[in-house]
Amino acid sequence: MNDPLQPHSHDNNVKPPHADPAIMLILPTLELHTLTLADLRELPRTQFAYSYTTDHGQHGPYQLEGVTLADLLGQYWPGPFTSVEVMSADQFGNRLFPDELMGGKYDPPLLCDMSDGESLTRENGLVRLVVPSETDNALRQVKWVATIRVVR
Numbered sequence: 001m002n003d004p005l006q007p008h009s010h011d012n013n014v015k016p017p018h019a020d021p022a023i024m025l026i027l028p029t030l031e032l033h034t035l036t037l038a039d040l041r042e043l044p045r046t047q048f049a050y051s052y053t054t055d056h057g058q059h060g061p062y063q064l065e066g067v068t069l070a071d072l073l074g075q076y077w078p079g080p081f082t083s084v085e086v087m088s089a090d091q092f093g094n095r096l097f098p099d100e101l102m103g104g105k106y107d108p109p110l111l112c113d114m115s116d117g118e119s120l121t122r123e124n125g126l127v128r129l130v131v132p133s134e135t136d137n138a139l140r141q142v143k144w145v146a147t148i149r150v151v152r
Contacts, residue, residue, distance in 0.1 A: 021126045023145055027077050028152035037113060043067045043075055048107040050132060064130060065114035070101040077150045086129045089146040094129060106132040
């Protein structure tokens with residue numbers, strides 16, 4: 001069985017799955033928060049330059065802006081957790097672990113809503129998870145983020 005949170009391949013979805021940009025944050029207590037783009041933009045902002053390579057060639061560099069996943073969790077769940085599951089509206093996902101959220105050698109995972117000073121369009125993902133440590137053909141980048149689940 002293929003785990004959508006640890007994909008080894010996926011087909012590019014060229015059409016946005018739906019128009020609802022809300023993100024559902026699910027905490028270990030099962031408390032739910034519906035986050036809008038405006039909510040994300042109220043949190044501390046991070047910027048960094050980012051380039052990546054896929055089967056489609058070299059992309060970037062882009063100047064990305066958004067909220068780190070660590071800052072989002074600090075706002076809503078400051079307690080311990082074992083992983084964070086990020087799913088797109090088209091059921092593509094990623095599982096990140098606490099040591100990945102701080103960055104280190106790479107910039108930290110980012111809920112990106114701006115690129116090169118412009119807001120992302122719905123076609124571009126509106127809010128995308130960007131994992132700068134990604135080395136496997138962009139298989140950890142989640143376009144159209146719809147659900148973030150914190151697992152204790």
